[in-house]
Amino acid sequence: xxxxxxxxxxxYRQNKRDLPWRSTKNAYFIWLSEIIMQQTRIEQGKSYxxxxxxxxxxxxxxADANEIDILNDWQGLGxxxxxxxxHLSAKYIVxxxxxxxxxxxxxxxxxxxxxxxxxxxxxxxxxxxSCAVVDGNVYRLLSRLFNVHTPIDCGQGQKEFQSIADxxxxxxxxxxxxxxxxxxxxLICSPHPKCKECPLIDKCVAYQKGTIHLLxxxxxxxxxxxxxxxxxxxxxxxxxxxxxxxxxxIWQNMYQFPLIEIIDTKEAFEINGSTETYRSETFKxxxxxxxxxxxxxxxxxxxxxxxxxxxxxxxxxxxxxPLPRLIDRYLENTSNQ
Numbered sequence: 001x002x003x004x005x006x007x008x009x010x011x012y013r014q015n016k017r018d019l020p021w022r023s024t025k026n027a028y029f030i031w032l033s034e035i036i037m038q039q040t041r042i043e044q045g046k047s048y049x050x051x052x053x054x055x056x057x058x059x060x061x062x063a064d065a066n067e068i069d070i071l072n073d074w075q076g077l078g079x080x081x082x083x084x085x086x087h088l089s090a091k092y093i094v095x096x097x098x099x100x101x102x103x104x105x106x107x108x109x110x111x112x113x114x115x116x117x118x119x120x121x122x123x124x125x126x127x128x129x130s131c132a133v134v135d136g137n138v139y140r141l142l143s144r145l146f147n148v149h150t151p152i153d154c155g156q157g158q159k160e161f162q163s164i165a166d167x168x169x170x171x172x173x174x175x176x177x178x179x180x181x182x183x184x185x186x187l188i189c190s191p192h193p194k195c196k197e198c199p200l201i202d203k204c205v206a207y208q209k210g211t212i213h214l215l216x217x218x219x220x221x222x223x224x225x226x227x228x229x230x231x232x233x234x235x236x237x238x239x240x241x242x243x244x245x246x247x248x249x250i251w252q253n254m255y256q257f258p259l260i261e262i263i264d265t266k267e268a269f270e271i272n273g274s275t276e277t278y279r280s281e282t283f284k285x286x287x288x289x290x291x292x293x294x295x296x297x298x299x300x301x302x303x304x305x306x307x308x309x310x311x312x313x314x315x316x317x318x319x320x321x322p323l324p325r326l327i328d329r330y331l332e333n334t335s336n337q
Contacts, residue, residue, distance in 0.1 A: 079288075121133050138181055148160065153220050224289060
């Protein structure tokens with residue numbers, strides 16, 4: 001399709017959103033933006049991007065930072081492994097690459113947490129390297145444009161769509177090309193497409209055949225795991241107890257109230273001589289592969305015996321620790337009551 005790039009590039013110049021990371025060629029800043037924007041809405045991600053480039057203006061400042069501070073700055077974004085991978089990769093760049101940020105796709109993809117899409121995005125945006133990006137927006141656009149019914153979540157499909165993207169990309173301005181195809185997929189060829197506004201409507205095979213609503217195809221259904229969390233809020237008025245999540249699980253290296261993970265029970269909790277005085281309603285917290293059902297149990301005193309990983313802190317110090325958004329939201333709600 002010879003006119004693919006001219007059509008999308010013209011549309012992009014006229015319709016692109018004004019996003020802060022689009023005005024820089026700084027590969028480090030672009031890397032931050034790409035990691036932050038994974039699984040994140042644009043409006044939410046912008047404030048985090050601005051916070052990170054302010055707090056960590058160079059890869060060395062990020063490498064030298066305390067992980068707790070990084071997780072605190074990340075709090076509310078979810079998928080905390082992204083923040084930990086940023087920190088690990090920054091240390092790798094400083095310690096193993098003499099502080100020189102990778103300058104091509106082959107080196108970028110070696111960074112922890114950087115896959116084919118992210119490496120291609122950084123390489124094309126920062127270095128004008130001709131690497132075609134394929135993300136969810138691109139899968140959706142290409143599957144409809146060419147009426148491709150190969151599932152996007154299988155190896156064959158991923159190779160097929162990457163091959164199509166590679167054939168379409170222009171070598172003269174790959175950065176603009178990649179931005180344009182992603183922006184078109186996000187704003188126009190969305191799950192609820194605005195076909196009449198699409199510059200490719202006359203080229204779109206799925207539009208002509210009436211199959212847009214069937215595409216893209218996925219062959220696997222995500223298995224959702226249900227988990228039941230009971231958080232124990234011990235307080236003597238001035239102090240409370242938290243614990244560190246050290247296991248390889250959601251929220252690793254974050255802090256929380258002591259947790260018991262069991263199916264819900266109506267019986268009052270008694271923990272080492274301390275009996276609950278109040279329990280919250282059950283809150284449903286949705287993650288990509290897990291649904292958390294959380295209840296908060298309040299105690300007006302401390303238990304007689306402490307677990308070894310429990311930490312006693314002042315109640316007003318709890319925000320100094322990185323907390324899962326679920327707990328942070330509960331504390332916000334209770335403080336406003």
